[in-house]
Amino acid sequence: MSQNLSRRAALGTFGAAGLASVTACGAGQGRQTPQNLVGKELVKAADVPVGGGKIIGEHKIFVVQPSEGVFKAFSSVCTHQGCGVTAPRDGKVSCPCHGSEFDAATGEVLKPPAKAKLREYPVEVKNGAVVVV
Numbered sequence: 278m279s280q281n282l283s284r285r286a287a288l289g290t291f292g293a294a295g296l297a298s299v300t301a302c303g304a305g306q307g308r309q310t311p312q313n314l315v316g317k318e319l320v321k322a323a324d325v326p327v328g329g330g331k332i333i334g335e336h337k338i339f340v341v342q343p344s345e346g347v348f349k350a351f352s353s354v355c356t357h358q359g360c361g362v363t364a365p366r367d368g369k370v371s372c373p374c375h376g377s378e379f380d381a382a383t384g385e386v387l388k389p390p391a392k393a394k395l396r397e398y399p400v401e402v403k404n405g406a407v408v409v410v
């Protein structure tokens with residue numbers, strides 16, 4: 278009986294460890310930039326106004342330049358139920374479906390029902406273009 282208990286306890290421990298491993302791995306992958314976007318030229322830097330931004334519909338991304346020479350890119354897919362957000366305006370983007378608003382420079386939620394911030398993509402300016410890195 279104690280052997281059965283030990284084996285069950287061992288399996289339980291292994292199962293929990295395996296689940297933790299899968300969960301940690303999945304969370305890590307979720308934050309990585311999709312390989313098909315790495316190296317993509319999103320927009321010419323000169324086409325992104327300081328204090329404003331531009332939606333790149335092809336990639337469902339918007340690029341903003343919150344201050345001179347600082348570029349950021351975020352997913353334009355609303356984290357509530359997946360509608361596309363509007364172009365950045367007055368420092369925020371809005372979702373036409375249920376009214377969520379996000380800070381265009383940080384992706385943070387300004388107004389629910391969305392609860393999660395917009396996904397950010399790392400970008401650099403290379404040869405005058407904003408490129409996903």
Ligand code: FES
Nearest residue numbers: 355357358372375
């Ligand atoms: S899908 Fe954007 S607020 Fe609901």
